Amino acid sequence: GEDVEQSLFLSVREGDSSVINCTYTDSSSTYLYWYKQEPGAGLQLLTYIFSNMDMKQDQRLTVLLNKKDKHLSLRIADTQTGDSAIYFCAEGKTSYDKVIFGPGTSLSVIP
Amino acid sequence: GAVVSQHPSWVICKSGTSVKIECRSLDFQATTMFWYRQFPKQSLMLMATSNEGSKATYEQGVEKDKFLINHASLTLSTLTVTSAHPEDSSFYICSAPKGSGPQHFGDGTRLSIL
Secondary structure, eight states: OOOEEEOOOEEEEEOEEEEEEEEEEOOOOEEEEEEOOOOOOEEEEEEEETTTTTTEEEEEEEEEEETTTTEEEEEESSGGGGGOOEEEEEESSSSTTOEEEEEOEEEEEEO | SEEEEEEEEEEOOOOTTTTEEEEEESSOOOOOEEEEETTTTOOOOOOOOETTTSOEEEEEOOOTTTEEEEETTTTEEEEETTTGGGGGEEEEEEEEEEEEEEEOOOOOOOOEOO
């Protein structure tokens, strides 16, 4: 079946790194996404990684994929108060398939 | 700029009203679009898959007679919440695939039924 799990809450101090972890069950997923949602707003695609990749870095964001364990992580370096939001891990079999979302991790950044 | 446009952004209406939400692909054709729903403090759940020129496919537990989906053109899908009640108040968001990249999501519609 299709299921995405992630921890619900994370609290970090400003300037520290944040690591949000996610596990998924569908080994045929090709697209693995990280979305950010601020209060009252829509979804913002932060980054995504293909299942044949191990890592992707984009400025302060680093995504690590362990395909064997079906484990995905998002690292935010130098976390800022503006990074406080809910972060959704998500998967999709192909670019044309539905996207399955995890429950979301609420990141709180302490000044 | 946005490639999927969703309208309206906010709707507040009385119980019993039917509400139509539009999802448009702006510079590409989308034979398939997806409709999601997000209740407060919850994740996004797929409601249905909208297919151009054919019937929508609904997820288990979603009433097809209550949530009418029409995908009459390659750039427009509409979701009509019929006889809406307070429990239908939610954030509705659509997405459309475009090529081999990630799917594009609309900005969402916040529906409040009084």
